[in-house]
Amino acid sequence: MIFENKYIQQRIEKANTLKDAGYNPYANDSKRNTTIEKYLNVNSDVAEMENKRDEKRHYIVSGRIKFLRIMGKASFVKIEDESGMLQVYITRDNLPEGFYNEIFKKNIEVGDIIEVGGFPFVTGKGELSLHVDSFKLLTKAISPLPEKFHGITDKEIRYRKRYLDLIMNAEVRKTFQIRSRVISLTRRFFEDKGFLEVETPMMHPIAGGANAKPFVTHHNALGVDRYLRIAPELYLKRLIVGGFEAVFEINRNFRNEGMDATHNPEFTSIEFYWAYKTYKDLIEITKEYFQYLFEHLNLPTLLPYGDLEVNFANFQEIPLIESLTTVGGVPADVTKDKERIIAYLNEKGITVKPGMNLGQLQGELFDEFVEKKLIDPTFITEYPVEISPLARRNDEHPEITERFELFIAGREIANAFSELNDPIDQLARFEGQMAAKESGDDEAHEMDSDFVEALSYGMAPTAGQGIGIDRLVMLLTNEHSIRDVLLFPAMKPVQEENTKEDEE
């Protein structure tokens, strides 16, 4: 039985006592007429009054009891609603005969949700409070809350029982409010720019648009397997073919890979595609987007992140090859030669998989020596074509693509490029990926011939970008684990014990 714990039994007893005395422990006729935040704002003038009270005003507020201090015939109770915390002052003589001693003191406790009415006053210690003349239990909590001072710190409980984390930790609520604001602002920013929000399938016949292992599910009626999408890219580009010139989608992607501080199997991204633009335009709109977020979230330009300080007034732009030398300290002549890169990496104690091509090796150098050093926002541009199967080649230098990734605080935040719209080249790139897949790269991109056919009807020159919303929120809220910006991060199931006896 899940309620066999003695503390819970005790509280169930209290709920029953209340019920027997005619007080519904789960009443629903709330008469609340203000929130705590509004109450505190509206009555802030009471402190200036002569008696430090205004008995002509009357408010009804509701909230969960977080602190309960009973002192004989009077009590101080701190209640909390979504907007804030309020101290209420309850006395025996201001409530109906017997209520205070028999009902309130014996059956109401921390965790219960109550509703109180009364007038504003300021205590001797200067705290604006509510002088209670009516009291009502709205909801009895039969499980006790965690300890009031330390709260709940066990990460496993915090993630598995997020509701407890939210009850106990105001700053966690704050983080998720900011997350919501970021998504809302993102939506508004792109809508204001004339982008159309669209929804494309979450279940794909071919897992395309990125290099990643998909989750597989099965559609019974069609008798086919489907893949949870790893990226919406190829569908969004089909819409550009169809004639929409600016589209975006904010939604979940799913990747069947390892989990750690920056990876969850389902994560949220925004992808947007913009016809008649290039990746250079994307750099500009990205800067504008950050400015917009910072302005509306009231964030400082010098944003602290852990031990770092990120200067959002200092956007840099460096071609990838150049960054290997200027940031990574790799000798320039090493960076353009396969064998020399392998030798250099080996010299630094890094072994590389056999059969890597030049572009992949340059990517390896970047990951190893550059990425972590990019603290202020940096657009790394001109990626090798071998590691950019969906990006447009540079006209003068066909071995590089018109692409950038944005790095902030040593972490990738966005990936963007001028889209490859040459169907013949796209087909060849897919074939290259197929070859890589056959030689063992199980994350190589899948062939999507329907997408190639779509391109064959002509996709206007287009630039597209993806931004990882979770990582962005981590950055803006100074959180260092993706689990702290996901309400319900992925966790292994815990197997129930003692279930044998309870079930037949």
Add this chain to the structure above:
RNA sequence: GUCCUGUUAGCUCAGCUGGUAGAGCACGUCACUUUUAAUGAUGUGGCCGAUGGUUCGAAUCCAUCACAGGACACCA
């Protein structure tokens, strides 16, 4: 996937080189009409993550398993 660390009361944590399981908060009872983690008195509360092993004796030592956190690998 691999390695390291952790798992003791509802919560936060002690528990040495093996010898009857501890504190604070919470909860019960009593006192208290301006407290701020209220206070004072008093009491209840544990399959020491699970299963095996070593031992006269295991929360403690060993093995396996489960879950978590961190690091590495791969990815975003």
